[in-house]
Amino acid sequence: MQDYDLVVVGSANADLVVGVERRPGAGQTVLGSDLAVHPGGKGANQAVAAARLGARTALLARIGDDAHGRMLLDVQRRAGVDTAGVLVGGAPTGVALIVVDPSGDNSIVVSPGANARLGPGDVRAAGAMLRAARVVSLQLEIPLESVAETVRTAAAVDTRVVLNPSPPAPLPDDVLAACDPLVVNEHEAKALLAGDPASDDDSPEAWAEALLARGPRSVVVTLGAAGALVARADGGAGTVTVPSPAVRAVDTTGAGDAFTGALAWRLGAGDDLETAVRFAVRVGAAAVKRTGAQQSFPTLDELEDR
Structure with a gap:
């Protein structure tokens, strides 16, 4: 019995966001807007994105016993995520420091905190x-050995693995071989x-093509406003580019996570990869139209109204 459409294993952070006229270069200081605190973390983002669309979703993560952690738990539960796998303690809740410019582009620094304590034993x-x-959907804001343990557990029961290697790091061969798909943006691919x-x-x-040669079963390259590219190692005909709807971007924070959460859900629901990507680009485009990460993610009704 498969009780979940999607289990997300990954990070949960408090996003501390400041708007700026331009992002600072090395040694530069710029003035910004008032500080805004939002729920975030790539794992928590993906879980909320899928749950808001209607997926039966659970999150395996670790947070601190602090105000940021309590906020994250509350948001997950209100979105409909099963939080039985969210562990508390070990370190303060992770924090992401984010600056967003007027075009909606952002720069992010993450302090992992409790995320770094999500160990293989927890998995x-x-x-x-x-x-x-x-x-099972994964990212790399938790220890790599925990990612590998998750992949081994999933592979033992033929559970499909979706992995976004962010922040990018060298991946073991068995982890790469399980990815279906490996989801990367330009920076992660390079x-x-x-x-x-x-x-x-x-x-x-x-x-x-070069990533497929490393062993994953399929690869999805996200292209921002241009959509996404799909490639499969199973003899599929070349690559397919899926365009994104044209929207005015307000804040791109979390858009990739919205895309990946939606993609993972639709794959679990039985869609083929290209069909799932076509749905996911619509979700990612909708997410950039509002500020913040999780609060910008659309429900299925909102998506169908657009």
Whole structure:
């Protein structure tokens, strides 16, 4: 019995956001807006994005026993996420420091806090939850050994694995081999391909082909306002570019997580990869039209009204 459409294993942060006229360079100081505090973290973002769309979603994460942690728990529960797997204690809740310019582009620094204490033992203890999922979605804001333990647990029961390697880091072969898909943006693709001639190429098709050669079953390259590119290793015909709806971006924070959460849900619901990506680009486009991360994510009714 698969009790969850999606289990997300990853980070939960408080996002501390300041608007700026321009993002500072090295050694520069700029004045910004009043500080805004929002729920965030790539894992928590993906869980909320999927749950708001109607997915049966659970989150495995670790937060601190503090005000930021209590805020995160409350937001997850109000979105409909099962928080039985959210562990409390070990360190303060993780924090992301975010500056957003008038175009909606952002720069982010993350202090992992409790996220860095989500260990392989926590993953093993949550084995029943992981085995009850159609899809498991991961990122790299938690320890890599915990990501690998999650992948091994999922692979043992043929649960589909969606991985966004952010922040990018070298991945073990068995982790790469389980990814279906590996979801990357331009920066993540080039970081993973460092030393490969494809990293100097400006072609998303070249990045996808080179990444597929590393072992994942499929690759999705997100292209911002241009949509996303889909490539499969199973003999599919080349790559497919899925355009994004044209929208005026207010804040891109969390848009990639909204995309990935939506993608993972639709794969768990039985969509083929291209169909799931076509849905996910609509969700990502809707998310940039409002400020913040989780509070900008659309419900299914809102998406259908757009």
